[in-house]
Amino acid sequence: MFTASLGVFLFGLLAAIAGGAVGAAIGGNYAFVLTGFCVLASWGVFAATGNSFGFDYISFGPFMGPHIAFAGGAAAAVYARYKGYMEDGKDVNSPLAGLGRPDVIYVGSIFGIFGYIVQIGISKIPWFGGHTDSVALTVLISGIVARIVFGGDPGKGLVKGSLHSPHAFAPGAKTFLEKIKPGPNGRWLEWQEHRGPLIAIGSLFGIFAGAVSIFLAANVPGGAAFANTFAFGISAVIILFLITNRNMPVQHHVTNIAGLAAVQFFPVLMGDDFKWTATATWDSKTWTMATLALVIAGIFGIFNAFVCEFFARLWYNRGTSHIDPPAASIWICNTIVVSLAALF
Secondary structure (H helix, E strand, C coil), rough: CCCCCCCHHHHHHHHHHHHHHHHHCCHHHHHHHCCCHHHHHHHHHHHHHHHCCCHHHHHCCCCCCCCCCHHHHHHHHHHHHHHCCCCCCCCCCCCHHHCCCCCHHHHHHHHHHEEEEEHHHHHCCCCCCHHHHHHHHHHHHHHHHHHHCCCCCCCCCCCCCCCCCHCCCCCCCHHHHHHHHCCCEEEHHHHCCCCCHHHHHHHHHHHHHHHHHHHHHCCCCCHHHHHHHHHHHHHHHHHHHCCCCCCCCHHHHHHHHHHHHHHHHHHHHHHHCCCCCCCCCHHHHHHHHHHHHHHHHHHHHHHHHHHHHHHHHHHHHCCCCCCCCHHHHHHHHHHHHHHHHHHH
């Protein structure tokens, strides 16, 4: 959308400068919650008019796109730690405007620009750009860059941040997976870091997302292109309750990928002559295939939950900044789902 002309590119760039600043000012997670509300509102606009500008410009563009607003807030938080304004560089909950430091807000703007340009660049890569989630990958790259630049000892020089913090590996561990097990040096989500909760949340939230995604794809003209974003939007709103110190399940990565898997594999199950039609016209075979698509959604939900926890242990738990585990898992699993569906 933002590469049609120089004018529209510059328009989006200026919006991204402001979007990153907003993310820093209100806090990354609050910005992400607003992304969720924007996604749900965009669905209302799309269902009523067929216009996707809500998704393209507002929800996943320079206004409230996670690669701009959330990533800007995350980068500003580790910068604030580096400058000694706050102790926790992983704090993406606190509104950083409360620090009273305009340089923190400007860092959000800088990473808003970075996210805007990188996301466009990824989307233009032949084949890969159309077979991955460029927004999620940009969130990950932005977090990695922010840690490398600002993640070292506070005030001791730029570009000294460690991605893995190997000095904090579990003592006495022999394998790499044992070395990165959660420990007292930091955890992402204690209540869902083990096998049982990951399977439960991955499968059931995955089925939840798959079901609503199939219904939207079938009953809203053109809805298949955005179907997986509805449950994702609900999951993003749930983060609001996490911010209020409730142990809510973080599962937007699960609903995103599970919904995508359902919509991608349902046509594969139906055969070459498949066309999306309203659910009111479906016969028994169609419903049976839809049910199988939900099983596939649950499987990919579990897979994504485990991949996300791996990245939490790899980068987040012992780190000085927020490198987003869901974003790290979404782009990989998106590529896997889209590529596998295309093979069939």
